[in-house]
Amino acid sequence: MSNIPEEMRYTSSHEWVRMNDDGTVSVGITEHAQELLGDIVFVETPEIETEFTAGEACCVVESVKAASDIYMPISGEIVDANPALTDTPEIINSSPYDDGWIFKINPANEDELEGLMDAQAYEDSIEE
Amino acid sequence: MSQQTILYDKHVQYGAKIVDFAGWQMPINYGSQMEEHKQVRTDAGMFDVSHMVVLDLEGDNVIDFLKKLLANDVSKVTNSAGKALYSCMLNERGGVIDDLIVYYLNDQWFRMVVNAATRDKDIAWISEQAKGFGVTVKEGTTLAMIAVQGPNAIQKALSVLPESCKSIASELKRFVGQPCGDWFVGRTGYTGEDGFEIMLPETEAADLWDQLAQAGVKPIGLGARDTLRLEAGMNLYGTDMDEDTSPLQAGLGWTLAMNDQRDFIGREALQAEKTAGPAMKFVGLVLQAKGVLRGHQKVLVEGIGEGEITSGTFSPSMGVAIAMARVPAQTAELVQIDMRGKLVDAKVVKLPFVRDGQVCVEI
Numbered sequence: 001m002s003n004i005p006e007e008m009r010y011t012s013s014h015e016w017v018r019m020n021d022d023g024t025v026s027v028g029i030t031e032h033a034q035e036l037l038g039d040i041v042f043v044e045t046p047e048i049e050t051e052f053t054a055g056e057a058c059c060v061v062e063s064v065k066a067a068s069d070i071y072m073p074i075s076g077e078i079v080d081a082n083p084a085l086t087d088t089p090e091i092i093n094s095s096p097y098d099d100g101w102i103f104k105i106n107p108a109n110e111d112e113l114e115g116l117m118d119a120q121a122y123e124d125s126i127e128e
Numbered sequence: 129m130s131q132q133t134i135l136y137d138k139h140v141q142y143g144a145k146i147v148d149f150a151g152w153q154m155p156i157n158y159g160s161q162m163e164e165h166k167q168v169r170t171d172a173g174m175f176d177v178s179h180m181v182v183l184d185l186e187g188d189n190v191i192d193f194l195k196k197l198l199a200n201d202v203s204k205v206t207n208s209a210g211k212a213l214y215s216c217m218l219n220e221r222g223g224v225i226d227d228l229i230v231y232y233l234n235d236q237w238f239r240m241v242v243n244a245a246t247r248d249k250d251i252a253w254i255s256e257q258a259k260g261f262g263v264t265v266k267e268g269t270t271l272a273m274i275a276v277q278g279p280n281a282i283q284k285a286l287s288v289l290p291e292s293c294k295s296i297a298s299e300l301k302r303f304v305g306q307p308c309g310d311w312f313v314g315r316t317g318y319t320g321e322d323g324f325e326i327m328l329p330e331t332e333a334a335d336l337w338d339q340l341a342q343a344g345v346k347p348i349g350l351g352a353r354d355t356l357r358l359e360a361g362m363n364l365y366g367t368d369m370d371e372d373t374s375p376l377q378a379g380l381g382w383t384l385a386m387n388d389q390r391d392f393i394g395r396e397a398l399q400a401e402k403t404a405g406p407a408m409k410f411v412g413l414v415l416q417a418k419g420v421l422r423g424h425q426k427v428l429v430e431g432i433g434e435g436e437i438t439s440g441t442f443s444p445s446m447g448v449a450i451a452m453a454r455v456p457a458q459t460a461e462l463v464q465i466d467m468r469g470k471l472v473d474a475k476v477v478k479l480p481f482v483r484d485g486q487v488c489v490e491i
Binding site for chain 1: 144156157160161162313351355418420422441443468479
């Protein structure tokens, strides 16, 4: 059974989204996603200050097994990327929801968050 | 319909993630593929390879038969009991039907190990060719096979082998195998490390697995098996070569015995290719940037032409991406790889990348 924290929102492409106190949102991949990918060896994080719309591929996570695009869960501007992933990409495997966050967004429209799945809906989606 | 080896319950018990491989439910890893890879390079690991196919070839004309069937020459091993030979089995067009290992046991008996994914076509082809030689082909369906590999593999395996096998196994030279009772131990493998491949009755396999684990040999999945063999520069059938690929274009020229007039299947086609000069050659690549090389990525050789990666991965031993690739014979020292639309540099190197725990190429 995968760990799916209650306080976050999720996408069908296995990103998680956490609302931060400063109005930004953090994005990473779920425990289920890192299990599917296996050992992660390289992350190409997005450029800061780039804007993407929801659903656009914005960076790449590569494991020994496969390369996987990461999609913008909501529209917005990239305001931060996790510098630790350059030398220790494996923290996505060991701590997908905390140390292994990938980037932060300044949302263009917070209402888009409502369109994402809650923990229960995500759990149901991966059990199908 | 997916099959399970006799060790399936052990894999589940040891925490394996199971995937389908060639119709078999096999462990891809038991947690971390990277750690398993390093375990084999630095200590000892064990692989369930019971899905592979063991064939006993017997008959008075078995030597003549294999001289016709195989592109390598079994005469190289018939002076020494148990000596193993790696060879391609070719079709008339010089394409590779399978790659295999054959152990010489005596003048009437060879034991062959072929790939699981090619089982049916191999047995059909071998049986068809064997007809004219009066050679019987018998599949060892009740055997399990466990490979124990790594710098400490032999010492740890010897500590748990049955008494009847210990002295025989401890005296094996590299690339030699010997029966001991109804077991068979070969000092062979698919990782670039020293070790044994042990064939034994299925009923005894789970006990050996547990005993090896207690001796500190960790279970290793197919994921690490692939990165280990790739670092060792060892081909994977179906990926690096197939029925439409000549061994001359798969880095397997060294396995072809063509110096005498021996008539083997595929010889004429190879001879013609040699005379014309092969258009492509098989090389190693080391990526000069971040990212991971993957099979089927395009290789661009400036001013010369294009090739393709056949196997690529991230090398846990080297910390960079590596690949095996088929490139134009006149390749450059530096080539470009089309990685998801971006062109990145890779260095052309001679295989293998890693042997006996040591990196053999410049990164």
